[in-house]
Structure formats: C-alpha cells, structure tokens
Amino acid sequence: MTNMNMVEAVNSAIDTMLSKDEDVIMFGEDVGYFGGVFRTSDGLQEKHGKHRVFDSPLSEGGIAATAFGMGINGLRPVVEIQFADYIFPAYDQIVNEMAKVRHRSGGEFWCPVTIRTPAGGGIRGGHHHSQSPESQFTHTPGLKVVYCSTPYNAKGLLISAIEDNDPVIFFEPKRCYRGPFYGDPHNVPTWSDHPEAEVPESHYKIPLGEARLAIEGDSCTVISWGAMVHVCERAIKDSGVSCDLIDLQTLVPWDMEAVVKSVAKTGRCVIVHEAPKTSGFGAEMAASIQERCFWNLESPIERVTGWDTPFPHTTEWDYMPGPDRVIAAIVRTQED
Amino acid sequence: MTNMNMVEAVNSAIDTMLSKDEDVIMFGEDVGYFGGVFRTSDGLQEKHGKHRVFDSPLSEGGIAATAFGMGINGLRPVVEIQFADYIFPAYDQIVNEMAKVRHRSGGEFWCPVTIRTPAGGGIRGGHHHSQSPESQFTHTPGLKVVYCSTPYNAKGLLISAIEDNDPVIFFEPKRCYRGPFYGDPHNVPTWSDHPEAEVPESHYKIPLGEARLAIEGDSCTVISWGAMVHVCERAIKDSGVSCDLIDLQTLVPWDMEAVVKSVAKTGRCVIVHEAPKTSGFGAEMAASIQERCFWNLESPIERVTGWDTPFPHTTEWDYMPGPDRVIAAIVRTQED
C-alpha cells in the first residue's frame, strides 16, 4: 500500500493495465509526451512507448471513433476526454455507436473502450470546465457509467472498467484529484493520511455495480457520487443525524440492493449531486426508490443538486452543493 | 378550422410564421425542393422562395451551428433534424452553445432557434429511426423542450416555439403524423374526424409551459407526452378507472401546477413515455411529484416506459408501451 492522490491512483491503474495487457492502449489530447493536463498519464509514454500512450488530434469525435474501431478490432483502448464538458462532440459516436454495437451486430462486434474524463466543478472553471454530464449517459442503454470519489476506488474501478467488455464512461471528480473536498474552498486538505488514499501498487478490482457504504447510520440514507461524497461526509458529521452514506461508485448498473436495504432501514433519503437537478441522475434514484421503498418512506426523498443553470465562475460556491444545503435536507427528512 | 393531419399542421405553422415574419428562415436535410422526407415543408420553398426554405448539407452539427450564428445575428431559424436519432452530431452545438449563449454573454447575444425533429418509434425504424431523446435535453438549462401530440397542439406549440426568444427543441411524434396512435399497429386511424385535428388556418399559440388535460377523472393521474398520449387515452378508456390524462406538451418548463393539482386530487400517478426508463423524463416527473405530493400519494408512482435497451426493429411492439402495460400500471396504483 502506498499513499496516492487520485491523479497517482489513476496513473497507477493505467500503468498496471498497460503492463498487464498489451491490447491496452491509451490516447487523448496532451496525454502523451506531456502526460495530460492533469498529469494522469505522467511518465506512461516514456515507460510504455510512444505507440501505446500518445497524443491525438484535438477532436473528441475522432478520438471516440478511433477508439471504437480499435475496440471492435481487438484492442482495449483507454481514452481521455480532457474535460467532461468536451465529451459532447463525441456524443454521437458514444450513444449511437459504442453503446449499441454489440446489440446491433447480434453480438458479432463489441467495444471494450474506457472513456475517462475529469468532471465536476470547484476549480473555477465556469460553464465549460465544470459540468458533470453523467445523467445523459445513464439514459443510454449499452453504456456503463462509473464515478469514482477516492484514490482507492479510482484505481480499483478504473481497472474493472478497462477489463470490462462493454464501453464504460469513467468520470473522475477533478476537484478531488489532489485531496478530498469537504465543500470549503478555504480549507483544502490533501489525500495524505486519508485511509482511502492507501492504494495497492498492484492490480486489484472494485466490481462495477457495487456501492460503497462510506458511513453507517440509522436515520437517513444519503446517496451520492464523485466529489459530493466528501461534502456529504462532512454534512453528516455536522448534522448530528445518524446516516448511511452510500457512495454509488457505479451509476449504471447501480447497486439497487444496497440502496433498498438502506432506505428500508432508515425510511428517509437525501440524494446529492453536482449536476443540474432536472433529469439529473438523482431523479432516477428518487423515482426508483419511491417505486421500491414506498411503504418504508417516512418523508419525501430530497434532492440536493446543482441549480438548473449553467455552471458559474466567480460564484461557483453558490452553485455547488455544500454541507449546509445537505444538512438542511437531512434535517428536513427528520421533521415529518 | 380545417381538418389537418399533423404533417399539415406543422407545415401550416411554418408557413404562417414564414408569412408573418421575414426573419424566419427554414433549412435542413431535404426540406427544400423536396419538402422533407415526412413532407412537413411541402410547397414552402415554392411559396416563400429558395432563400427562405432550403436544403442543407448532410451535417447536423453544421445545421445547428449555422442556425446558432443566424440566430445571434437577428434571424429566427427553424431547422429540421431529419430524425431525432440524428441530433447527436449536433449535441455539442446545442447543449454547450445554444443553451448557454444568452447566459454566457451576459445577455448580449441570444439564440431564438427552433429545432424540429421527428421522434419516437412505431414505424419499424429500428435502433436509429425510433429514439425519443427528450430527457437529455431536459437536463440542459437554457433549452426549452416541447413534445406535441396532435395536429392542433403541433401548430399552436410550434408557433410559440418559433416566436420564443430561447432555443426550443421541438419533438414531433412521427408515429402520429398521419393519425393518432392507440397502440394497435393493425388498426391505424387517420386524423380525419378527430376533434384535435380541427386546426385554424391562421396564427394561434399554445403557450409553452402549459399542459393539456386530455381526460378528466378522479382516481389516478396519467402523465404522458407525444405518441404515448393516445396510448394512454385508450388505456384509460379500457381500464375502467377514472383518470386525469395530462398531456404535458412542454417538458421544460413543465406545468407543475397542473400536475400537482391533479395528483393532489387522485393520490395516484402513472407516467408513460417511450424512451428508456433509466433517467428518462419520467424519472424527473416521479421525483418531483413525490417531493411535492408526498402526503397525497396513496401508492407508488408508476413508470411505464421503453426498456433500457436499444429500440428493436421487428419486435418493436414488444418494446413500445402499449395500452395493456398502461392499464396494468393504472390498476396497480388502485390496489394499495
């Protein structure tokens, strides 16, 4: 075990897979010589060769299409979209092509591509370096959707994603690359000393589809993913309410058993995400939970989310859910 | 009033706006000389001139980008995406650009573009001529999202969309172009004699954001949009249960008052849409309704939707929700 921040953990996952499987290949904007604008592929080109880790033209559509072709012809490409906001030029290739190719070809061709992308706010990125577009992809059958939150799960989930034979969209909360984020921009700890930053150097997997119970409690189920997991952790501590904190980790397929078990126990639920509220993945969670746990629910399921607006620059702390808003929601669930 | 099918009603709306406002201009694949593959712009080039209604290159991204530019420079473009499945190459231009330009420019530039697109299944279109991707767009702040269901609301809503100063994604249920669709492919009525096919020749508007109460009842609220409205109508009739049928018409902003009022009355709710279940707009409806009407609800909110799979070809009637599945859901809401 080594203490790693999330950048190092992601790097280690790719490194591990490049070493283990020569069908693994990695490319994207600035990922080669330079090692990526967030340094997640630092040193990998030098170690594994220019033909295995390389820069691509500045074209997300071209990156996805090329990965698709490599994927159906036997490779296992890992590509980086520099910011999740820039995945949209590749949207058609992802939702109409990658997601459907196994099914449309009667199983003759499939596409084991992993698309990694830093997502979410908190770095003063404004409209186009802050979005968290997971919900769109959860609506596309054929894709798996993962959102890591710690160095430990980043590596374990990323290895599972790369080894998976279906296309996986892998979101990395850029706000947490260098430390967990508890919602206070003025107090930014690093990952050193954090238990979830103890990461094995070697190969290990966290299965896709399994949630992580980050905190255990009785009175409310808080469900989150990505950077917001840490905000929820802080909120729960400060709320004084005994809560389960479920870090979903995989959004498709999500861990229904873990969620239902918890809500059946607590009868109350708060879902927290950064993306806008309307049709965010929180909507799916709330809809599904009321379907499955209707008779257990003691109060309305709350959603604490980004507003239904573009993501702002200087006022981003008034946009991103912080512990206060989460606490208020937890408390509201206890009132009724 | 004239009896029109939905193709004629859409045509009449565009014709009305081309006549009324010379800033209105229409283009898209095959919409010019030929009048569109669904004939929705039949005759309009001849009537209004080649510079006002014309074919475009086969490039949805280019169509959206060009419309964006025209929009911020004072025109009011109406563009057609030939099938909603083909809107994805334009996704970046729509969600990162059109949706945000008013906000990002501090109100200096805005984009009064209407993107019309035939959506939904029922024409044996398989994976890529059947999708109903409204949910994705409802998750994008800055867009309005409309889904018409009848000739009368097609024209009235389309005129509102064109006159609106924000970008509007306007879905037309292609299955209903030539007749309402009650879920039985072997019995396909036309719009003749249908009261909602009595359409004024002249200019009129149905305000965006207002739902239509298609049927009034007491025991269950059925919410739907697009082709599924007619399936719900048939299901309600056959169910023997007294239901409100809310045809949402506009998805963003949706008519919260109408929905809450109805669910407060009935205490039970079924949401029906064609798109896959996970993260469909039904999730947002269910999540919002349980937030707002928790104490009114007598049973879990049901969703009857397309499966979480690609849309099939020969077996499409096993994919699209039909009256049976809706009836079963209505009945389930009455059980508890």
Add this chain to the structure above:
Amino acid sequence: MEAKQYEQVESVVIMSGGDGVDPLYVPDAPHRPGDEADFTEWPWSPGDLGRPEIDCDASETLDLAEGLVRVLGDDNKTSGDWDPKLSPEVLIQGLEHMMRLRIFDDRMMKMQRTGKLSFYMRSFGEEAVAIAQTMALEERDWLFPTYRQPGAQFVRNRDMVSMICHCIGNEMDNVKGRQMPVHYTYKEGRFISVSSPVGTQFSQAVGVALASNYKGLDEVTITWIGDGASAEGDYHYALNFASIFQAPVILNVVNNQWAISTHKNFASKNGNFAVRGIPYGIPSIRVDGNDFLALYSVTSWARDRASKGFGPTHIEVLTYRAGAHSSSDDPSRYRPSDIHYYWPGGDPISRLSEHLKQIGKWSDKQHQELSEKIDSEVMAAYKEAVKFGDLANGPYPSSDAIFTEVYEEPPWHLIEQWDEMKKWRDSQ
C-alpha cells in the same frame, strides 16, 4: 466535346439584395422533374492518367484526383497504365456477383412491396463499387460499409438465405430483428456491422486499421461514405487521423450525386470530392465507379500502399444512384425519372459484359443463362428464407432478443425488465 460534366454553381452573390435577386445564395440541382436530363460527355478517357509509384506523395496525385481513372473505353476495350490485366475468369466472377446483386435487389424490392420486408435499399447502378473493390482486396482485409455496399458479401461468400433472413428480420436474422433491413453484419467475412447514422463508420474504420497496424498484421481496412455524408464531421476526423497516424485504410467517397433528394451541389461547391484528400497529405484518386476494371485497379494500388506501410488512400468513386434512395423514396418528385439512362458512366453490368464479349469470352446466350441461373438461385434462397418467417406473418426473433447483448451480461435492471416483459407477453 469539350463541355465539362459538372454544372458550375453560380459564383456571385449580390449582397445588396437588388431587385429580383435573392440575398442569400442557395445552389440548385442540375435537373428537376420536367427538365430534360442531360449530361455532357466526359472529357476523360482511359489512358489519360498514369499510375504512380505506391510511395508517391499526395501532391503527385493531383491529376488523378482532378481527372478520372478509367480502364474500359467507350469501345469496350481496356487500355492505359491502370489496366489491371485481370483474367477472364476473374471478370466473369465479378460480372456474376454484380448480376446477383441486381437480381437479389429486385427480388428484395418485390418482397418489400408485398409486405414481406419493412424497407429496402438497392445498390442499383452502383453494383460495381463494393464488388470490384472487395475482389481487389485480401480475404483478411476488413470491410466497413454503408447500406450501399452489401454486394461485398457475395464476394466473401455469404449465404443469400442468411442475408434475406436479416432483411426480413425473422427468426434466422443474425441481427435478431434488431436493426432495419440492409444493416448486415457478417463477421466471418470481416464485413463490419452497418449502422444507420451516416458517416460514423468512416472514422471508425481508421481505428480498425490502426488496430491491425498496432498488432503488426498485414490487414487493410476499406470503408465507404456517401457524397452527402461526407459533410459530417466524421469525414474530417477520418482523413485527419488516417494521415497523421498513417493508417492502412482505403477511404472511399461514393459520389452517386444524391443524398436522398439533396444534390451533391449541397455537399461540395466544385463537385469534386477526390481532391479533398490531398491537403491532408493523402494520395487521392477519382475513379469511374461504373468501370469494374478501373475500380479494381485503383483499389489494388491503394491496398498495396497500405500494406507496404505508406498509409491511407482517398478515393472518389464517381457514379450515379440509378434508383430511388430507398423503398421509402420516390425520386420522380425531385429529378427526371429517366435521368439515370443519361449518366455517361452507363451501367456497370452492361459495360463489363460488353467488354467480355468484345474479348470473346462472353456471349448473349451465356449472359442469359447466367441470369436465369442466378434468378433461380435467388428465388430458391428467397423461398428458403421465408420458411423462417416473413415480416407479414412472422415468426420473428423472440422478443428476448431485446434484452440480450445490450451488455456482455445483462445487469439486474435488464433482468428485471426482461421478466416484466415476459410476464406481460405470457399474459397476451
């Protein structure tokens, strides 16, 4: 005659919007219903253009891209550097494949008209394209087609019954009723699954080629895109990635003049698609798409380049969509209905057949007999296929196929929905 084949679009816009002048320039199609269909003669003849070395620079191919590679002359004889000197056996094989495709297409259209299939798209007039090009490749090469290249499957020996079953979408459809007709997939023949969104395969094919390259295999990938679809971003991605990473790929733009009702004047201002490859550093050629020999030859050259490590080739295949876009289309609404008879490239089947007669290897009688033989084969295949169900009457693939192969293993939510569907299905 000196006249150029392509009508020039007007090049002047009057910005001031003077009387009677549209203030926005929009191109026209050259012929609309009621117009007299007429194409001026081609300026190009076989032998005009040399065959460069395979390691040539893109810039050395400018004349090939601006001109037209032909091998079969109007006199039905072959000539010039590009003559591939194929044996009569190969030519007869090619002729047979093309005839089979046309007869097959006609049969399928009849099936469509009688409700046995939902939809169909013919290759009418373009039969040579995929057939000659695929014959010029090795069997291990990858094909990444659009709906307009099903003929490649005949070259790769696909069973017609299986093709028809796909088009019907019946129980034996290897696509399991999931996609529309003509969306073939045939992995054994390295014919990659056709997808409806136009253009996407073009850029994907570059990835397929790079994977072969990465694995050190001497496999080439060939792909096609329409004149219309070349306006999609994928076209640009393909050329850029292919040239930068030197992919062993053959990138064909099949310019059949139309994208449904939209004329190629809306896809290219100057009507030439071939030349677009040159600034990307990709050797580029325009070839007569109705000339079996020229197509074969150009494709062999491109394969040779790719295989020897010289990277991609960009080819414009100049042809004419002789039929409707699809069974849903009625082209008489937007072009003269007899227009294809005037196409200077003529009919690829007659041209090859006339050539074979010219060299004494074919006769009307043989042609007639072959045609009858194929006709009965197609008929037999059709009868065999409908045994597994037709669209009007079923049986269809089980609706279980909706839930399988969405993922490698169905996750819990699909199993749940699948169960719900079964329960509902059983209750019918």
Add this chain to the structure above:
Amino acid sequence: MEAKQYEQVESVVIMSGGDGVDPLYVPDAPHRPGDEADFTEWPWSPGDLGRPEIDCDASETLDLAEGLVRVLGDDNKTSGDWDPKLSPEVLIQGLEHMMRLRIFDDRMMKMQRTGKLSFYMRSFGEEAVAIAQTMALEERDWLFPTYRQPGAQFVRNRDMVSMICHCIGNEMDNVKGRQMPVHYTYKEGRFISVSSPVGTQFSQAVGVALASNYKGLDEVTITWIGDGASAEGDYHYALNFASIFQAPVILNVVNNQWAISTHKNFASKNGNFAVRGIPYGIPSIRVDGNDFLALYSVTSWARDRASKGFGPTHIEVLTYRAGAHSSSDDPSRYRPSDIHYYWPGGDPISRLSEHLKQIGKWSDKQHQELSEKIDSEVMAAYKEAVKFGDLANGPYPSSDAIFTEVYEEPPWHLIEQWDEMKKWRDSQ
C-alpha cells in the same frame, strides 16, 4: 539556405512490426526540452507572390496557400503586390494597439499570479493577428474570436477597465462572473462572446455571415480557429457551409504551432493548413502572422471579396505561440523554454516598430514614451478595475446572476431554486 521550415514526419510505417520498430506510427514534435531550438530559414520573401483579382477561383490561389504572403522584409522595408501602403498614422495606431495588448497581458498575468484573477491567457507573440485583421475591416463587421484574439477589442475602443473587470469576474464584469477570464463579450464592438469549447465559433460565424447576407447588409464576419482546434468537426462544417452558400466570411486558422502541449504535427500531416480550403472551392492564403502589413493586406483583400459577393476566404495565419498556453500551463515541460526566440517570424511588435523607424516615422525614444504611457494607462485601468473587486477579496457579482438570463424570463422552476438559494444565502 534551402532547408524547409517544417520538419517532415516520417512517412513509412513498417507494418510487420520488425525489431525495434513501433508497429503504430505516431508523429513527434520537432523540439523537446533539452533539444536545441532551431528553425531553418524561411524560403519566402515579400514580393514572391502576386495579389490576384478578388473574383479569382480557388485554384488560382494555390501558390498563395503553399507559400507565405509577406510584406515586411528582413530589411524592415515593405515590398511586393501585397503592400497595403498604409499611412504611418495607421501603422503607429496598430503598433500602439499591439503594445497595449502585450503590456495589458503582462499586467493580467501578474494579477493572476497574485490571486486577483483565477486564470489568464496571453496573446504573446500573436499580437498582430487580431489587431491588424480587425483594423483592416469596417466597424460594422462581426468578429467571432477565440480566447487568443482579445486585442480586437482595443481596435474597437473597448474600455480596459471593463475588460479587466471581466477577467476578475467582479461586480462590473459584463459576463457577470459566469465565464472564466478572457471569455470576453462586447456587443457594441460586434465582438461576439468567446466560448470555451474550441472550434464552435468557426461554423457559427458562417451563420452570422449568412444572416447579414440574408438581410442584404454589407457586413462581413471574421472568425478564427487554432491549428489544434481545426481538427474538430466544426472546421469542416464551416468550410463546407461557407462555400456552398457563399457566405461573406473570413475563416482564419491561426497556426501557432501548438495546441497546449500537442504539436501541430498532430493536426496536419504536412504542416500546411491553408491549402485545405482550396478543394472546398475557397480561395486560400497563408500569411505571415507576425507581419502586421501582410495580415492587414490579406484581410482587406478577403473583406473586399466577401463584400462584393465572392464569398469566403480561408487564411492560415502562420505564427508562434511565444508564451505558455495559459496561466495553468508550463511549456518548459514539453518544449525548449527559449524556443520562441528562434521563430523566423520574430516579434510582431519589434518588426513593425523597426519598419516605422526605417521609414523615419518612429524612434526609440517615441517607443519608450509610448510604452510608458500605455503602462500607466494599464496601471490606472487596473487600479480602477480592482476598486470593483478582485478575485481574492470580492465583491463578486451577486449570485442572483446565476439565475438570470438562463432564459429570457426565468421559468417557475428557476424562480423556485433562486428563492431557495436566497434563503440559504441569507442564512449564512
């Protein structure tokens, strides 16, 4: 010297993957840290290339696209057909704008380093581009820039205080703290809002131009895209739509050799962007982007074409990103840190200043004085701007600005969320 400026990328891939040879070809950048920065001399001189008529065909511009339009020679004198013969007053005006931009950029970088702004992007080395080009246009023409053309605003008289307030994102920011710094919008100056996704403006600009055209107005639109971003689909859309509909638009590819750490060898195999316009039927020119006079001249020519109804012009602006990509970037990790000193195009400011001295209209003293004057103006503007708040200390625009202008009128769900936000804000 005969050597070509651009390193050729290797053109041979060994597919067999022999010993020690990578089986997948990936280009290199010409210099990496530790390498000696060196660019061989340019083969191009002023006077090499003629100035064609504005109604020329695209094909007539091939030499202009393959060569380089220069006006200012190494001797600091102007020559050739492209000499725009500008008055010294105009040149001094241009020099002043460029100097202002550089001094402004340096001040902003200092502000960024001291936490007063979150982020910054300089135009260092590329100051001539937007300034000369905008000066060559009419005031009614539309500018659709990237983050690398803020200098155009000086030409259109934008107040520096307002620009700085935007970069801070303070209360006076006309973008209301919504976008990152350098994402200017300035409608009065017809400078259209900068957006982060690269490339999108290029195709949008064609729509802006077509709207002017549709309205019959003699307005031209100019837009820019980077060498890197030219790989996006939007580049292809722009060229295609512009040529087909003859849009009055000037399409510039600013080839500054880098896209962050990615060298232009990953954006174009042969290193020439200009020639790509020609197959679209668009007259295309490459111009020395550090030569104020050449830029001005080429842009005037393009404007004239557009205004007279001859449609789009495609221009490659050949330059070098002398600084870091942005304040987040450290180019010494991927290229020699002194590399920009070796760029044959030199410094656009010195070059214009030397020319003015050469013609006796400028002196070191004047230069020094102007520099000091601008410096104090910038300083004054900066002091004025921070009065409205800096990033470290606020005040920021009210968070109400999150909810306004998302739509023309906020719908109910935004009002509801806005109320929730206010309640929460008030409770802090």
